[in-house]
Amino acid sequence: xxxxxxxxxxxxxxxxxxxxxxxxxxxxxxxxxxxxxxxxxxxxxxxxxxxxxxxxxxxxxxxxxxxxxxxxxxxxxxxxxxxxxxxxxxxxxxxxxxxxxxxxxxxxxxxxxxxxxxxxxxxxxxxxxxxxxxxxxxxxxxxxxxxxxxxxxxxxxxxxxxxxxxxxxxxxxxxxxxxxxxxxxxxxxxxxxxxxxxxxxxxxxxxxxxxxxxxxxxxxxxxxxxxxxxxxxxxxxxxxxxxxxxxxxxxxxxxxxxxxxxxxxxxxxxxxxxxxxxxxxxxxxxxxxxxxxxxxxxxxxxx
Ligand code: BDR
Ligand code: CA
Numbered sequence: 001x002x003x004x005x006x007x008x009x010x011x012x013x014x015x016x017x018x019x020x021x022x023x024x025x026x027x028x029x030x031x032x033x034x035x036x037x038x039x040x041x042x043x044x045x046x047x048x049x050x051x052x053x054x055x056x057x058x059x060x061x062x063x064x065x066x067x068x069x070x071x072x073x074x075x076x077x078x079x080x081x082x083x084x085x086x087x088x089x090x091x092x093x094x095x096x097x098x099x100x101x102x103x104x105x106x107x108x109x110x111x112x113x114x115x116x117x118x119x120x121x122x123x124x125x126x127x128x129x130x131x132x133x134x135x136x137x138x139x140x141x142x143x144x145x146x147x148x149x150x151x152x153x154x155x156x157x158x159x160x161x162x163x164x165x166x167x168x169x170x171x172x173x174x175x176x177x178x179x180x181x182x183x184x185x186x187x188x189x190x191x192x193x194x195x196x197x198x199x200x201x202x203x204x205x206x207x208x209x210x211x212x213x214x215x216x217x218x219x220x221x222x223x224x225x226x227x228x229x230x231x232x233x234x235x236x237x238x239x240x241x242x243x244x245x246x247x248x249x250x251x252x253x254x255x256x257x258x259x260x261x262x263x264x265x266x267x268x269x270x271x272x273x274x275x276x277x278x279x280x281x282x283x284x285x286x287x288x289x290x291x292x293x294x295x296x297x298x299x300x301x302x303x
Contacts, residue, residue, distance in 0.1 A: 063101025085218025
């Protein structure tokens with residue numbers, strides 16, 4: 001039986017691969033969108049078109065258009081003006097429902113046993129949902145966030161994008177009384193995927209696989225120019241894969257605090273491995289081959 005999951009995302013090229021992976025290997029109950037890589041007016045239609053790529057008709061709801069207390073920072077430099085690297089996609093066959101993402105998350109949590117929330121954009125919607133209805137956490141099995149890092153950042157030297165965009169929201173989520181797994185840059189930077197895997201995905205599925213390969217290729221110029229890498233990190237897809245098979249990651253229970261008042265360090269996730277009040281299962285290692293094979297299998301079984 002595949003795990004039931006609600007995906008909160010800001011597509012985003014790696015969000016896109018995460019959605020395709022999840023649609024192939026998890027029981028996707030709902031998709032909610034948040035502002036992040038692109039404004040909400042872009043991430044919501046992007047999510048709708050991605051569901052069409054997977055032939056999925058699951059409830060989709062738009063959420064927060066801005067972080068809890070800050071102005072929005074976007075990432076068009078990585079994901080392109082449209083958030084999806086100008087990859088050609090089918091028209092959306094799914095319309096967002098007339099409810100807020102926080103309401104949809106609450107409804108799905110109430111009606112689904114063992115729900116995992118996969119939060120791969122700024123954590124604004126999930127934090128807002130918990131604030132709106134603190135008992136919600138009793139209905140969630142686990143929250144898996146792609147956010148933060150045990151060290152290093154991709155927006156500033158110390159802050160990862162999702163944590164940087166809405167550090168207050170991430171702090172609320174990490175400190176909620178619910179199991180949380182943090183999949184950060186320290187592992188996603190290691191689990192890179194290149195042309196060989198893109199070609200394998202195309203062979204595995206001549207519909208969804210073509211899209212997945214196109215998203216990987218669209219990320220490539222940015223990472224090749226900035227990092228000199230010939231393979232790209234699929235941050236959000238790694239977080240999704242870790243729900244399919246948690247053995248992909250090695251985690252360690254740690255105290256994680258998010259810097260919300262820093263002059264130079266906003267969004268840094270300060271991880272204390274030896275604290276006696278741990279709040280997060282932090283990914284500290286990744287089996288890269290295992291990740292790639294879960295990705296290929298999931299895309300291969302997608303519709
Ligand atoms: C995270 O930031 C976004 O740009 C990606 O989609 C991912 O969720 C990586 O730092
Ligand atoms: Ca994302």
